[in-house]
Amino acid sequence: MTPDRGELEDWDRRHVWHAFTQMAEYEPLLIERAAGCTLFDIDGRAYVDGVSSLWCNLHGHRHPQLDAALREQLGKIAHTTSLGTSNSTTIELARRLTELAPAGLEHVFFSDNGATAVEVALKMAFQYWRQCPEPRPDKNLYVALGDAYHGDTLGSVSVGGVARFHQMFAPLLFDVRRVAAPNPYRPPAGLAPESLCAHALVELEQLLEREHERIAALVIEPLVQCAAGMIMHPPGYLRGVRALTAQYDVLLIADEVAVGFGRTGKMFACEHEDVAPDFLCLAKGLTAGYLPAAATLTTDRIWNAFLGDHASGRQFFHGHTYGGNPMACAVALASLDIFEQEQTLARLPEKIAHLAARLSRLGEHPNVGDIRQRGLIAGIELVAARKSKTPFPASERRGWRICQRARELGVLLRPLGDVLVVMPPLSVSLEEIDRIVDAIEI
């Protein structure tokens, strides 16, 4: 017998432990189906998917081509292992990703989520310095940015810097050198906005000058630190970080788990500043929001250091059981086809401009401190006092309350503290953008 709504809510409260959620206060919202950018709950109520089902969905839900790709793959095989054997769908996706990615990223290691994509890059970098032609085993430290978020496994938490998420686990984490994130809305006291980029790069250069012989890699979320509250770096920062890491022989890990696949207006955020990293981490949008999958791309330089005969023990001792899963790869391939057929990227500028125009009207509100946008990623920072940029007391949960209100108006959003997040699917219509902004225009 199918359980009724009351039973489902009861079982949800009792048995399902939801991520980043206080279960004592949890109120179920049961999403049952979707079409395009609209989600429907169990009672048939419609909600615009304003955050792409947590930054994953690209072309809308139930896209006929994505659904068909999964059915077709299902007719062949659902899963086989990538440990030592292969599959035609997985191979095809690896090839497509290397063609799309910034220059030099020729090799793809598949895993199943964003945290593992970063974890893989961290461990590859570490092992690389032990096996490269002139080994540098002292290079075993990492540099990460303040307020960074790279996922929730212990390696990715170590490079993470969001105190609210990560402080609790500090005793379990490895040592990381941290540089301040250049935050145009909250720059260091007395610093002119136009000096922010140079200032941040000087801080990084001083660190690298001092410790480069011990630093294996730097990890960065290119252009936008999403989970930190949509901190958007000044232009030139990413390019500067690439130049400095190259100069000091520190590997660059670009975590494009959130910003990859069109969110910033280009396929990958690194393209905005002509940057080719040593590692590119992809997840969330990789499968257009359909299935868990991730990829870590890297260069010949790294790959070559892992080659040798079996007895040399140089292989990468790391793996995830479902990495390279054919169903996930099939839907990822179909998503890349849609980018071409629907000209997804070419259709973004109009949507990006429309979102900007609509959001600018919110700027008049006395409690809107900052509106920032990069492509179809937007953050609206709420403050108690605009001039002093004083935050509201966290206990007031202003961001959460506005999202609760938006939910009543048929728009599903999830805030980051007091930063309202708007990150709709790339297939969002101008009318749906209007509905999202209307729902937060209090």
Ligand SMILES: *Cc1c(COP(=O)(O)O)cnc(C)c1O
């Ligand atoms: C979401 C996110 C991750 C973690 O991805 P999961 O699939 O949740 O493990 C890592 N890095 C960034 C930048 C993210 O936004």
